Amino acid sequence: MVRVLNFFCVGFMGLAILALYHVSEATRVARVELDRTTRQIADTNGQISVLQTEWERVAGPARIQELAQQQLGMSDTTSVHLSSFDQLPRRGEAAPLGDTPLHNASAVVPSGAAPSATNPGPTSNLGPSSNLGM
Amino acid sequence: MGEIQRRIVIGAGLCIVAFALVGVRLVDVTLMRGHGGPGFEGHAVLARADLTDRNGELLARDLPVKDLYARPHVFWDKGQAAHNLAAATGTDEKRLNAGMANTKHPYVLVARQLTPEQQDRVMHLGLPGLEFEPSAKRYYPDGRAAAQLLGVTDADNNGVSGLEMGLEPQLHAHAGGQVATSIDMRVQYILAHETEAARETFSARAAGGIVMDVNSGEVLAMISVPDFDPNERKLQGGDSTRNVMAQDVYELGSVFKIFSFALAFEDNTMHLDEIFRIGQGLQIGKFTIHEAEHMPATLAARDILAQSSNIGTAQIAMRSGGVRQRAFLDNLGLLGSPRTELPETAHPLYPKSWGTIETATVGFGQGISVSPLSFVASAASVVNGGRRITPTFIKQAPGADNRGPQLIKPETSAQMRDLLRYVVTNGTGKKADVAGYDIGGKTGSAQVPGPGGHYIPHALRTSFAAFFPVHDPRYVVFVLLDQPHGTKETGGFALAGYTAAPLAGKVISRIAPLLGVPNNAPPVTLARGNS
Secondary structure: OHHHHHHHHHHHHHHHHHHHHHHHHHHHHHHHHHHHHHHHHHHHHHHHHHHHHHHHHOOOOHHHHHHHHHHHHHOOOOOOOOOOOOHHHOOOOOOOOOOOOOOHHHHEOOOOOOOOOOOOOOOOOOOOOOOOOO | HHHHHHHHHHHHHHHHHHHHHHHHHHHHHHHOOHHHHHHHOOOOOOOOOEEOOOOOOEEEEEEEEEEEEEOOHOOHHHHHHHHHHHHHOOOOOHHHHHHHHHHOOOOOOEEEEEOHHHHHHHHHOOOOOOEEEEEEEEOOOHHHHHHHOOOOOOOOEEOOOOHHHHHHHHHOOOOEEEEEOOOOOHHHHEEEHHHHHHHHHHHOOOOOOOOOOOOOOOOEEEEEEEEOOOOOOOOOOOOOOOOOOOOOOOHHHHHHHHHHHHHHHHOOOOOOOEEEEEEOOOOOOEEEEEEEEOOEEEHHHHHHHHHOHHHHHHHHHHHHHHHHHHHHHHHHHHOOOOOOOOOOOOOOEOOOOHHHHHHHHHHHOOOEEEEEHHHHHHHHHHHHOOOOOEOOOOOOOOOOOOOOOOOOOHHHHHHHHHHHHHHHHHHHOOHHHHOOOOOEEEEEEEEOOOOOOOOOEEEEEEEEEEEEEEOOEEEEEEEEEEEOOOOOOOOOOOOOOOOHHHHHHHHHHOOOOOOOOOOOOOOOEEEEOOO
16 A cells, blocks of 8 residues: 555656646746747837837927928918807808808918018918918 | 554655645746746836927937947957957047956946947957947937927936936936926927027027916926037037026016016006106216117106116116115015026026115116026016916926915006007017017117126127917017127117017917917908919
């Protein structure tokens, strides 16, 4: 009886050693993998951080203005008060401006809002995407 | 039980204990530590938080870079290694040679904050004994636009100027996160752009500007030119790291008349329609006060401010007296240094002996020097209902009212708002007016003291303090030009009404729509179908 018990115990110990080794090895491999992934995440986070910063730089207003002036021939214009919220149509209501499409309108700049020296002139045609200055 | 059996039982017991230990360890390793070990937190934490503007736009961030260290004892030829490393990294070869000759230290710092290109060049050297240590470099995406305000860090990433230094505890406490400032980068850019343009137009030596919320004290923008590139360690010709709006004190001239009139309203020593004799000069003892421009023989009090008469303002200031004037300015905070998050600060200069002539000259802004930031805070108190406001560079809750104790009566504040509007509609500030925004303000054209203490002939420091919308003020815009020159367009005049006032108007016309200030001008004519 004791011999069987001893045999069983030794066998169980052997199996336990194998299992422990297997778990230990799997853990080591997983840790290596984890370290690699962590480094990858850190690198990627670093790259994202750099890209975000680069985006902030290239999308900065100074650069956008410079490009708009150089490539598109745009320039600063005086803000023109075209409309107010009161004149915007509510849902289901007729437009207070009637059927006059704003994108077909042009603004006559009043003398009080004289354009800057770089402006094209006293009358500026507004494209379809013009904002309603408030 | 025999001896043998007893030994077997003891042996079996030990085996069972050993198995139990192994079993416990197995459970511990496989179940208890299966998820989330210490390795998950191995990712390096950045040392400083990002700085952002009030809308979340990035202003400053730590970028990952590498520092390069070398172990000199592994090099066969230390001199050649030093030469190659110096060529690859741009570092000083003599310093490297000295470091490698020093046997006390096993490591030598070769270079800090290497760029990827420099790292590539170092790797191509194929030298042993090199180690790249992760580090961080502070980067400012907007470059010069807010250079003095944000400040810079040193090579160890410690703040050494500007908000980088002033907000150091917060930046370390929130490392890896963000610290939101009160700055609005849109407003900052517009102020920078217009100020630089005006500086060029009028060939001014320096220029600056501040935009502040008069109720929360939040500084939305602060500009000082000449500026510098915070991403470069070396200054280029003409660059300056000095923040003239916070670090320097100036005799601001006639913008100071705001306080003389506020004091007169407080003390009830004049009424707006009262006529004052101006004449050719005001004799006080051995001194004679003159006007900067030709003035009529008499002026009503309201026109004294509108036309910026020194003689008229001096008479009004003297009615309250020097003791009262000094106490009033002190109460407004003009005789002390403003306490803000900015480490750059300046102490005002004012007369030790505050006699009659000093009362007269301080009344129109000469003989007292304050920093523009200090002036802006005090001027905001005059128009915001008369309550103390402390400038802050930290984002506050939307609509925050941080106004402190009452400094002047609300009625005085209301009278001053009307009067400042009158200056813009009928006085020297006409060129600051923008249709629909009800701007109030005051010009200032101060003489500039030279190295010997005497004023430089024909040299002016012009400024304009604007408040809008003036009857329910939300923002103060202050601009300053140091020694501008007149142009053909201004008829050769360099006074504030020709230089600083139009600059303030341009800034307001661009920032008001962004800040949601309603334009009360009637909409312009819409013509049908003539696109």
